[in-house]
Amino acid sequence: MTISNKPSVNSPVNPSASPSGSALNNQWWAVSVACSPALEDSVYWQFEQMGSKGTASQQQNGDCTVTAYLLQSQYQPSDFEALQATLNQNAAEGNLPDVRVSWRLIADEDWASSWKTHWQAEEIGDRLLINPAWMTPPATERAILTLDPGSAFGTGAHATTQLCLKVLEKQDLVGATVADIGCGSGILSIAALLYGANRAYAADVDPLAVTSTRANAKLNGISLEQLQVQLGSLPEVIAMTDKPVNGIVCNILAEIIVALIIPRLGELAAPAGQPPTWGILSGILTAKAPWVERHLTVCGWQVVDLTEQDEWCAMTIQRRL
Template sequence: MAWLQLKAHIAPEQAERLEELLLAEGASAITLMDAHDDPVFEPDRGSTPLWRETVLTGLYDDLSAVEAMIERVQRAWAAELPEEPAPTIEYELLADRDWEREWMDGFEPLRMGERLWIVPSWHAAPEPDAVNLVLDPGLAFGTGTHPTTALCLNWLDAQALEQTQVLDYGCGSGILAIAALKLGADTAVGVDIDPQALQASRDNAERNALDETRLILDYPERLGQGEYAVVVANILAGPLIELAAQIAGRVAPGGQLALSGILEAQAESVLDAYRDQGLIMDEPREKEGWMLLTGRRPA
């Protein structure tokens, strides 16, 4: 079916009130976007930043009487905020599209390094004899298309992982932990605060026919004791700094660490946090403005 989309360019301080008015008119979804494409990669903790000019859209499945709806919204605005001009609201009809199918069609197999392929579950493997990781991310982060994930996967592909134990801190779809196992690691542990991520990781482990004893999945607070030959964490710079003692403390003597989810301007702060934990850090690697930081604990 077709959808009705209402759209308004507004100041950030107007967003909450207009959202309430559009929801009161039965909006199925509300979206806030930047009018000038100024990205907010990592907001301050506890904040919900908006841009200098915000585009607010409401989506409706009722296509009738749109002019009357807009008039009601503007009257309600004028009654509550008489000193502020009501936003100009535009509308258009959106043709029905199979968004899931379009996304699936755009996600092609990806080669990572020399040995590893990331293969969507609905595609055939381009090289059946390669190391093929079959993936369906579900609602969790991690497909291999983002530079941070690609940096980690290329790094894992270059490591000698045979008979190692790997920790994936913030496992998302499980892509890094499963890749490590497919590349020869003995066991892997994946932790995440999101239950949907843990479920997506379990599902992807099953798709790759991994014995459930080789991939342990749980919440970070239930990780228990233990050190690992390889520790990877692809999250964000703020949490990486806050969790530096916990993450670095999991790297065994002689073990290796890989961190991503870090913008170029944030790299030095993250490096300092892990050097303070006794790790020897390497020169950063960059891909499309995102950084991979690697290091090791002295034997």
């Protein structure tokens, strides 16, 4: 079984911390959707529209369960019955099994801390070990990345993050400069720096992710000069860099990659006559890979490798010169 946050435009937040800061005495709906993995994106989107204060997924034996936390005062059971009807319509259109929606009331709890009991040190790829900051790392010859993601996306558990890390370790990173768009916990930037990169420029639209990235850099002995992070997305990364980067990593949903990232990706790329800039794009359902590739081609990029895990894929891309 895997337990993970899901990449999105805005990272999930701790359900006990509402925007107004007044949710500490509220009860919460824990709403779970059991569905085909192919519907996972649709379920996350629906929960995002409902204002979920935290969303996580579990996958086991080919089945997927997505759970979200919603303020009790804002929803009634009839809302969840309507959600099930909408999702079942989506499932029927895709010839997929019906979904099952269940819900229960729960008391306040520090979710950002409680999930830690489920997370252990994990080997990723051939070179890396992700170790929770609150645990003593095991003896290993692997590079150890110490991580406390808090409520930011990127523990290394989700397939999209694992794909990025596995592809990243194959790149020539010694002395490289890397751009990290949608950095979450900072896991990809930190891994690149552990592999020998000279500097990483990172951004995320969630202030919690920016804070998490800075904290995790410190945990790994990385200076804020080596890993520069700002609130924002691709435009902010472009503004931070004073010259083209060697590599780009981006683990965001395919729709965001196509609409907002690909059209301006070339502004980070090396010009003709220099070694071509490479990129790693993840958060992409394998079924959507051809669609993403078409947009890359139009904007002057080519896919040089495609790595798959579960229903997700990571594209290794290179600027055509």
